[in-house]
Amino acid sequence: MEEFIYYNALFDIYSGLLTDKEVESFEDYYHEDLSLAEIADAKNISRSAVQKTIKNVLDKLKYYEDKLGIFANNQKLTAVLSCDNIDDIKKVIQEVLGE
Numbered sequence: 001m002e003e004f005i006y007y008n009a010l011f012d013i014y015s016g017l018l019t020d021k022e023v024e025s026f027e028d029y030y031h032e033d034l035s036l037a038e039i040a041d042a043k044n045i046s047r048s049a050v051q052k053t054i055k056n057v058l059d060k061l062k063y064y065e066d067k068l069g070i071f072a073n074n075q076k077l078t079a080v081l082s083c084d085n086i087d088d089i090k091k092v093i094q095e096v097l098g099e
Helices: 002-017 020-031 036-043 047-068 070-080 086-097
Strands: none
Touching (some): 002 070, 070 086
């Protein structure tokens, strides 16, 4: 379940960097909860083609996050909202800014 939430969060951030086909396949599988077979039937392609597309999307999302780190920085900034110590807040902000 945690992986599902993680990939959906990455998708929310990076979906603009994916092709229309990739977006549609991800949404069908993760948002509409369609099986690989159902997606394949609807698109008139093989189940393995759908599976490969989904895997490629997940690989791309991980790659974008590894390079850009937007999700990780959002997590850090969200966590800092609960900090009371100004030094801790400054430290996290400096981390996010790469200083």
